[in-house]
Amino acid sequence: MVTGIINFKGGVAKTTSTINLATALQKLKQKVLVIDTDAQGNVTNSIGLQYEDDEKAITTASLMQNTKLDPLKAVIKGKYFDFIPNNVFAYSRTNGISDSQILSKIIERLKPYYHHILIDTPPYLGLDTANAISASDVMMIVTDFSKGSLTGIKVLMSVLDKWHDKAVAKKFREKAKTVLFTKYQKRTNISSQVVAIVESSSNMGLLLDEKIPYSIKVVEDGYSGIPTVISSPRSVVAIEYMKLAQTWITARDSKILKGSKSVINL
Numbered sequence: 546m547v548t549g550i551i552n553f554k555g556g557v558a559k560t561t562s563t564i565n566l567a568t569a570l571q572k573l574k575q576k577v578l579v580i581d582t583d584a585q586g587n588v589t590n591s592i593g594l595q596y597e598d599d600e601k602a603i604t605t606a607s608l609m610q611n612t613k614l615d616p617l618k619a620v621i622k623g624k625y626f627d628f629i630p631n632n633v634f635a636y637s638r639t640n641g642i643s644d645s646q647i648l649s650k651i652i653e654r655l656k657p658y659y660h661h662i663l664i665d666t667p668p669y670l671g672l673d674t675a676n677a678i679s680a681s682d683v684m685m686i687v688t689d690f691s692k693g694s695l696t697g698i699k700v701l702m703s704v705l706d707k708w709h710d711k712a713v714a715k716k717f718r719e720k721a722k723t724v725l726f727t728k729y730q731k732r733t734n735i736s737s738q739v740v741a742i743v744e745s746s747s748n749m750g751l752l753l754d755e756k757i758p759y760s761i762k763v764v765e766d767g768y769s770g771i772p773t774v775i776s777s778p779r780s781v782v783a784i785e786y787m788k789l790a791q792t793w794i795t796a797r798d799s800k801i802l803k804g805s806k807s808v809i810n811l
């Protein structure tokens with residue numbers, strides 16, 4: 546199953562959720578591949594590796610630019626999961642490409658080797674995000690409780706509607722079936738109000754029960770490069786990401802997402 550992790554708002558924990566979900570799935574004996582489509586190369590950096598100086602690394606962007614490259618050769622066997630890195634150098638080489646289907650073709654080659662492929666996306670619409678939408682079976686909208694996070698989804702929709710490839714907006718509406726809340730603070734009114742707003746304004750696709758609490762440990766883990774599900778397996782953050790992984794395995798096996806509605810009501 547290919548999952549695109551998305552929100553136009555930056556800093557809502559897309560990358561943190563991608564890394565922890567991938568690690569959690571791996572712990573549950575799933576074969577997992579993470580594809581970084583963000584030119585910031587955040588997945589790579591967040592697990593303690595630096596590719597930003599390495600112009601020669603085979604990246605998501607270089608695969609998209611040169612379709613003769615074998616995607617399997619780009620896969621890095623990381624400590625916690627397999628991944629394909631990205632960086633700014635590679636990204637600049639994708640200028641001029643306008644095909645939203647390239648990533649889908651790349652992923653076709655990789656699919657037989659993995660139970661789950663997670664695509665981490667940047668907080669804006671560009672070629673990479675459009676490709677991630679096209680290539681995903683399902684989109685997980687990640688949102689925190691900051692003011693702009695939910696409007697990020699609305700902005701995403703209005704920009705998508707103007708994207709030159711009209712099929713992308715349609716696909717997003719069909720595939721945006723789940724919302725994951727992050728940096729949740731149970732005791733604050735805002736958190737429960739935002740959840741209520743999303744519940745009432747969405748089409749009631751799958752609002753995931755797992756809510757990832759706010760925890761300073763997650764910020765520290767971002768620096769040390771160890772996913773929280775490994776560094777603090779008993780923390781509520783880790784437990785919630787492990788539950789999410791279990792839900793995702795069920796989603797893949799029983800295809801519970803297939804009949805469910807999109808959360809997009811715009």
Ligand SMILES: Nc1ncnc2c1ncn2[C@@H]1O[C@H](COP(=O)(O)OP(=O)(O)OP(=O)(O)O)[C@@H](O)[C@H]1O
Nearest residue numbers: 555556557558559560561668758759760763764767
């Ligand atoms: N549950 C959490 N509690 C506290 N801080 C968190 C939590 N999850 C993520 N963070 C922190 O929030 C910041 C942004 O997280 P992250 O990089 O995952 O967001 P993002 O959506 O991928 O950002 P971008 O849009 O720039 O790619 C990081 O400093 C991260 O450590």
Ligand SMILES: [Mg+2]
Nearest residue numbers: 559560583587
């Ligand atoms: Mg990110």
